[in-house]
Amino acid sequence: MSVINARLSNVNYDIHVQKGILNKLGSHITSLYKGDSIVVITDSNVEQFYGSIMDTVLNASGYKTHKIIIPPGEQSKSLINLNYVYNKLAEAEINRGNLIISFGGGVVGDLTGFAAATYMRGIPFINVPTTLMSQLDSSLGGKTAINLKVGKNLAGCFYHPKAVFIDPSLLETLPERVYIDGLAEAVKYGAINDAELFKKMLNANSLEAIKSSIEDIIYRCCSIKNMFVQKDETDRGERHMLNFGHTIGHAIERYFDYQKYTHGEAVSLGMLQITKKSEELNLTGKGSYEELKKLLEICKLPIDIPQMDVQKLISIAALDKKSYENRIKLVLLRSIGSSYIHQIPKEDLKLFIE
Ligand SMILES: NC(=O)c1ccc[n+]([C@@H]2O[C@H](COP(=O)([O-])OP(=O)(O)OC[C@H]3O[C@@H](n4cnc5c(N)ncnc54)[C@H](O)[C@@H]3O)[C@@H](O)[C@H]2O)c1
Ligand SMILES: [Zn+2]
Incomplete structure (x- = not known):
């Protein structure tokens, strides 16, 4: 396995790159998070391919999971969806002691990162990117954003994940153009x-x-x-x-x-x-x-x-x-x-x- 350490002024986190790491996610998370429930934010395509694997892996490590599923596509990086995610986090009684997992491409990652950064002034989150774009670009670096009517990525902030787990085998289901x-x-x-x-x-x-x-x-x-x-x-x-x-x-x-x-x-x-x-x-x-x-x-x-x-x-x-x-x-x-x-x-x- 290859691990890259991100050493930043206020945070340090590891970026893991390994085929099959999704199957070991639960055991990696136990060393980062001691709570009992995890929110997974994903889109409906990723849910269809890998939703049950994610549940199985987290449940096997003793975590209760809450899912928030958004529609796929750029239009999902919206204020409307941000509001939807906030409401779902509230319904699941999530607080700063819990953990959020972003499970999807750059759209899910940007929206989840921004929601995690701002809900209750910051809930810890982990990135599990599923597109090539998100695996080599958007899942690290700390930029989060949503689109506004007046332009793309206009509302956002810098907020780093606690860790990034990159599983290149997830790319097998990616449409060729993506x-x-x-x-x-x-x-x-x-x-x-x-x-x-x-x-x-x-x-x-x-x-x-x-x-x-x-x-x-x-x-x-x-x-x-x-x-x-x-x-x-x-x-x-x-x-x-x-x-x-x-x-x-x-x-x-x-x-x-x-x-x-x-x-x-x-x-x-x-x-x-x-x-x-x-x-x-x-x-x-x-x-x-x-x-x-x-x-x-x-x-x-x-x-x-x-x-x-x-x-x-x-x-x-x-x-x-x-x-x-x-x-x-x-x-x-x-x-x-x-x-x-x-x-x-x-x-x-x-x-x-x-
Ligand atoms: N924050 C940053 O630093 C940063 C950097 C680059 C891009 N971005 C943002 O990332 C977004 C684009 O992200 P993207 O290119 O990942 O697109 P995306 O998140 O829209 O995903 C593309 C499509 O692939 C599907 N998909 C995702 N994973 C899949 C899988 N494993 N198998 C099958 N289908 C899968 C999705 O459902 C979607 O339909 C843009 O909004 C862009 O602004 C952010
Ligand atoms: Zn680019």
Whole structure:
């Protein structure tokens, strides 16, 4: 088993990565939690595949379980569902001495984390992520949020789990497009910080071969994210590096009203576009764009930038959260495996988009 320790200013927690760890969850939790009941928050898809395994595992360790099941999908990260979760926690008479488990993808994780952080000013929680995106990204780092009508992830806070248990065997039931969505972030981690990981995926040379070494890939990605989070817990500097491909990626997602591309697909296009331009501007070593394109293609991620109204895309990208006053922070590759922050005035954004 591989364990990564997150050492933060006020908390310390372990991130466990191991196929089959779900079956041993009960015994791991007994060393973290001495109470007798646990709330499991999940979505209906995860419940259908793994709900009874989770119950069995927790009951076998003597815990009584309460389930809160939300509908699957991004629209569940809402104030309405947050309210629903608060009411269910109250009904189950949960208090700060109890434990909540988030059991699902990033949607369940973000909603559960925010509910856990705010209900009674904080109930301890554990993350058991079930999508690739959540296993290598959203389940660690402490960011929690819900969406508001005016925009995504606008109400949230930093609140860390007591532990994260990542079981890559849960990915076997993931729809192909959801799996591939998460791979875009793995490519990102390799590109910004780990040339060896990038090369390993490239040498695998097929989606199937990448999938067969996913446990190691997840471990490496979590190690990289954890390193950036430790350096910059509240996302004010170093952690921006994790935003590679996201300024243009987010803009593409929004341009198509979140209908045409998944997050990972849009990030794939964002990484390619920024690297194509930064290479042309001699800000990135030659050949990086081609390598990136090759790996994204192996992962079956999109590599063709769609027809868009450039002015409209630029104005959406200029709204990026990582922009301050009139400047915007772009993440560029020095070469594959190495990245840096490049600040530009907003009006120069067109150099990277046109
Ligand atoms: N907090 C963070 O740092 C952070 C980072 C990245 C993304 N996010 C958030 O994560 C969310 C996206 O998360 P996601 O990509 O995991 O999507 P998701 O949670 O919507 O899950 C995708 C789909 O897969 C299903 N599913 C989940 N696990 C499954 C399994 N093992 N087998 C079969 N089906 C399964 C879900 O029911 C859902 O239909 C977004 O809201 C995003 O904002 C947060
Ligand atoms: Zn992302």
